[in-house]
Amino acid sequence: MKSGIILLCIMVVMLPGSFVSAQWHIQEDFDGGTVPPTGWMEYQLEDGIIGWDAGYVGHPNVTTTSYGGPATAHSGTYFAFHNDESTGNGCDSWIVTPAFTYAAGDQLVFWQDNAWIDYDYYELHAVMISTGSGDPNDGQFVQIAEYPVNLTEWVEQSLDLSTYASPGDVCYIAFRYMGDWESEWYVDDVAIGQNLWVDLLSFSAKQVPQGVELTWETAAEVDSLGFNVLRENIKNQGGLQILEVVNAALIPSQGTAHSGATYNLIDSQVYPKTRYRYYLEEIGQDSKGSILADVEINVGKTSALKN
Numbered sequence: 001m002k003s004g005i006i007l008l009c010i011m012v013v014m015l016p017g018s019f020v021s022a023q024w025h026i027q028e029d030f031d032g033g034t035v036p037p038t039g040w041m042e043y044q045l046e047d048g049i050i051g052w053d054a055g056y057v058g059h060p061n062v063t064t065t066s067y068g069g070p071a072t073a074h075s076g077t078y079f080a081f082h083n084d085e086s087t088g089n090g091c092d093s094w095i096v097t098p099a100f101t102y103a104a105g106d107q108l109v110f111w112q113d114n115a116w117i118d119y120d121y122y123e124l125h126a127v128m129i130s131t132g133s134g135d136p137n138d139g140q141f142v143q144i145a146e147y148p149v150n151l152t153e154w155v156e157q158s159l160d161l162s163t164y165a166s167p168g169d170v171c172y173i174a175f176r177y178m179g180d181w182e183s184e185w186y187v188d189d190v191a192i193g194q195n196l197w198v199d200l201l202s203f204s205a206k207q208v209p210q211g212v213e214l215t216w217e218t219a220a221e222v223d224s225l226g227f228n229v230l231r232e233n234i235k236n237q238g239g240l241q242i243l244e245v246v247n248a249a250l251i252p253s254q255g256t257a258h259s260g261a262t263y264n265l266i267d268s269q270v271y272p273k274t275r276y277r278y279y280l281e282e283i284g285q286d287s288k289g290s291i292l293a294d295v296e297i298n299v300g301k302t303s304a305l306k307n
Helices: none
Strands: 011-014 024-028 041-044 052-055 079-082 091-096 106-115 124-130 142-146 155-160 170-179 184-194 198-208 211-221 224-233 262-267 274-284 289-299
Touching (some): 079 091, 142 155, 198 274, 198 289, 211 224, 211 274
Antiparallel strands (some): 011 198, 024 184, 041 091, 052 079, 079 184, 091 170, 106 184, 124 170, 198 211, 211 262, 224 274, 274 289
């Protein structure tokens, strides 16, 4: 009988199911080109006339120099920004989200950048919440965070809302800018909703000449540090589950609250004629791991595998 290489190619896919469960009350990337966007409101509590606007790189009032400012939008083309021009009176400018009903575990996630803060041109960049009126003139907003630190790039911010709201409360979130001839503030990709780290679309295993190729795709990632892939040899059925980490180091998260990513990993440490189960583990910002999905594959015979 002729000798040769036999390659048995089997592909198994974990289809979207219980892991595709991220629920956001509000998602806004400002790419409609208008600020405030549809459903949002804008308020000016002092005499200043400079308010929030839709920014983009090339806008005459958006700083993109050594004094700070974004080189691009965090995603898409547009972002919300507040200019620093002098009004002679000062600004107390608010943009307020539509109402949403708070559920346990909800959080606010957004990206921010700024300019000129190093030069003491700062009065207030703050995030506010109200469980009553959505009009700041009514005095029912409270401050939940302030951001006076100079930034040189877009930085993600995550805020737990549980201290300020109870399940069932109707809430509003506001971004508040105060100052006259002060700093500039840029905000993009605002999301309010469930604190679910990863919205997983698929997890698959396919035999390739080098071994087993693992592929997974996400639709969104929130506060995720990255991923591990764990391997189990199903032949080990002595009651002891042995899991080995396939990747040499944590695979960094590439997605955001608004967009996901696709990942690939080759496991070359497999034996022919063996059945394996792979687990996809996500590591959150709290350094805790959770298994998102698992997939099984029968590895055939190929000269590239272990003997």
